[in-house]
Amino acid sequence: MEFCEVDVSIQMFAELFVHTLGFWWIILPAMLLGLIVGAIPGFSAANTIIILLPLTFAMEVEQGIVFMVALYASSRMGAGIPAILVNIPGTAGAAATPLDGYPMARAGLGQQALAMSFVASTAGGLLTTIIALIAMPWLAQVAFFMHSVEMIVVMLFGISLIATIAAKNTLKGLIAGLLGLMIGAVGTDFVYETPRATFGFLELYDGIPLVPALVGLFAVSEAFLVIEGESILTRRGKELMANPSWQATFEGVRMCAKRWWHVIWCSLIGLVIGVIPGAGASIASFVAYQQSRSFSKTPELYGTGHPEGLIAPESANNGVTSGTLVPLMVIGLPGGATAAIMLVVLEFHGVNFGPQLFSEQPEIGFGIFMAMAVTYLLMIFTILPLSRYMTKVTIVSTAFMAPVIISFTLVGSFVPREFGFDMGLALGFGVLGYIARRTNYHVAAILIGIILGPLLEGFFLRAIRMANGDLGVLFSSNIGNALWVALVVTVALPYLLDYLRKRRRQQKTM
Amino acid sequence: MLDETEADRPRKRALGAELVIPVGALVFTLYYFYTILESPWTAQASAFFIGTILIVLVLIFIGLTFRWVAKGEGDWSFHTLFEPHDYVKIRLGLLALTVGYIAVISFLGFTITTFLFLVLAMLLLNRGRRAKLSLTLAAILSVGGYLLFIVAFDTNFPEGPFEFLMNGIL
Known part of the structure; x- marks a missing residue:
């Protein structure tokens, strides 16, 4: 195969693989660091790379790339660990993970859940890395076809998860989701920067910061709830956790392997969304979860600890990781914050992005994806055996766990902007989350609104302004229209399937 | 009844x-x-x-x-x-400690405030029992947090007397 005047062969990839494997001494510490920063709310691969910029500048260019990529990929996986074990997503990209991961952990299946999450993340990451390597020139074109109109529909795919959540209690689900959308619209407007619902706080002019909302709705509210029990485990969960064994890890691997098609499908959703600049892991994981539930034969099990509900967001958010690097490498357009920082570091080293990169410096052009593949391979072998020990967290007494969760996550909410205000905001969201959980309003629905609401508004206003106020622009592109049809189908399909199932059952009983 | x-x-x-x-x-x-x-x-x-x-x-x-x-x-x-009722006072106590934590951290810094919060909250949730374990855990976690986040990661956490003292020593 020929790409950008470079003969791409299996032998070349094999040599590159062995060459990248030689950087294990950089990959392993970066991986450990990535897992830690990914697991702590407020920290992210992006701001860790910023902190370590002097280090990456001082390294050789290849070493710097391997370090950044390993840290980036492992932070994605790390974010899922606290999401599963203690219901606290490390980053917004893992916000859909606790929906089914945490109920599994509470039921004493934390080890299986972690193993599933690791395998889904690795398989999703590896698969999308390989696809990205092969289909890079074509994938990069996706970014050119996704304009504001198409992005509106992509956002609506994610937001329609609110309706999915609302299926259990329609009115409450919709109220929670719409409240999230209203909260997400706090701050100055996109065009004239008029302040809206800021309560006079300058700190809210940029909108509601995501980390305090995430910390409050998930971590703080959870900490105030779990103190009622000795541990977070249910009675059955305690029985299962009394005799931990390696068997549970293998069972998790098996559960994930059995759903291989699900991993492929959801990681591809992540890859395509990752390629689109401005989209990201949070959108991908919500869209993948919603898609997974829509096409499931057992949609009613989602949210109760269903393996597919865990596999979907975990494979999707790792699919995003390689996706964000595609436009960066091919057209020099970063797909996300971390990719943007990588751009700065690589430009400092004199790397010129674009198709010529693959012919002039293939060890960098292809090497960046190979570094990701090697990281995922090393990661699965090092982290999988640890799942048995990580689940011990679930048996820690809540009297010790709750204060640690509150203090460390509140400080985590201080880190991104260094405003003491954000810690108070996190506590405010904690109170909201506590009331919501106590009265059966889904905190995930509120969070989806807060994350996706402002993005949707931004794309909507841009599209409308470019069309001089003509709403018909929303249906003006072929890709957009195809996405609209897909959206309607996926939202309507579960209801249709449910109706057909009931009808078939009635016919059988007659 | x-x-x-x-x-x-x-x-x-x-x-x-x-x-x-x-x-x-x-x-x-x-x-x-x-x-x-x-x-x-x-x-x-x-x-x-x-x-x-x-x-x-x-x-x-x-x-x-x-x-x-x-x-x-x-x-x-x-x-x-407010259920279960036995936990109302404990929950309100934890809320008060959390508010205090947020209010004081900008003056006392991360390490001291986290230590105090952890000790008091753990004692509150354990209803005064397991004091030694609470003290030990609070000390390990707050100093560990300082070493990991402030010293190793160079993160801009709120700083206070302890951090200033350590900055002078290190």
Whole structure:
């Protein structure tokens, strides 16, 4: 195969693989660091790379790339660990993970859940890395076809998860989701920067910061709830956790392997969304979860600890990781914050992005994806055996766990902007989350609104302004229209399937 | 104490508690509308669209609540927010400590404030028991946090006397 005047062969990839494997001494510490920063709310691969910029500048260019990529990929996986074990997503990209991961952990299946999450993340990451390597020139074109109109529909795919959540209690689900959308619209407007619902706080002019909302709705509210029990485990969960064994890890691997098609499908959703600049892991994981539930034969099990509900967001958010690097490498357009920082570091080293990169410096052009593949391979072998020990967290007494969760996550909410205000905001969201959980309003629905609401508004206003106020622009592109049809189908399909199932059952009983 | 028949009876929904979020959403939406009344349409469009739907849904929920109360399916109580009752004081204590943590951290810095918060919160949740373990854990976690986040990661955590002292020594 020929790409950008470079003969791409299996032998070349094999040599590159062995060459990248030689950087294990950089990959392993970066991986450990990535897992830690990914697991702590407020920290992210992006701001860790910023902190370590002097280090990456001082390294050789290849070493710097391997370090950044390993840290980036492992932070994605790390974010899922606290999401599963203690219901606290490390980053917004893992916000859909606790929906089914945490109920599994509470039921004493934390080890299986972690193993599933690791395998889904690795398989999703590896698969999308390989696809990205092969289909890079074509994938990069996706970014050119996704304009504001198409992005509106992509956002609506994610937001329609609110309706999915609302299926259990329609009115409450919709109220929670719409409240999230209203909260997400706090701050100055996109065009004239008029302040809206800021309560006079300058700190809210940029909108509601995501980390305090995430910390409050998930971590703080959870900490105030779990103190009622000795541990977070249910009675059955305690029985299962009394005799931990390696068997549970293998069972998790098996559960994930059995759903291989699900991993492929959801990681591809992540890859395509990752390629689109401005989209990201949070959108991908919500869209993948919603898609997974829509096409499931057992949609009613989602949210109760269903393996597919865990596999979907975990494979999707790792699919995003390689996706964000595609436009960066091919057209020099970063797909996300971390990719943007990588751009700065690589430009400092004199790397010129674009198709010529693959012919002039293939060890960098292809090497960046190979570094990701090697990281995922090393990661699965090092982290999988640890799942048995990580689940011990679930048996820690809540009297010790709750204060640690509150203090460390509140400080985590201080880190991104260094405003003491954000810690108070996190506590405010904690109170909201506590009331919501106590009265059966889904905190995930509120969070989806807060994350996706402002993005949707931004794309909507841009599209409308470019069309001089003509709403018909929303249906003006072929890709957009195809996405609209897909959206309607996926939202309507579960209801249709449910109706057909009931009808078939009635016919059988007659 | 409840007699057996009363205890066996299914409990009514605490609709007062269930109304907290819808009423809060209603008040917030009205406040939002107030702040954008004189703004350009770009600031109003999506807020009016989403806000109006939210208000309609909240009004439907309030209407349904009156119906549920009339039918005897629920009452105006807030009991689900405060259950179990043994934990009300502990939960309020933890909330007060959390507010204190946020208020004091900018003066005392991460390490000292985290240590104090962890000790007091752990003692509160353990009802005064396991004091030695609480002290040890709080010390390990706060100093460990300092070493990991401030020393190793060079993160800008709130700094106070301990951090300034260590900056001078290191």
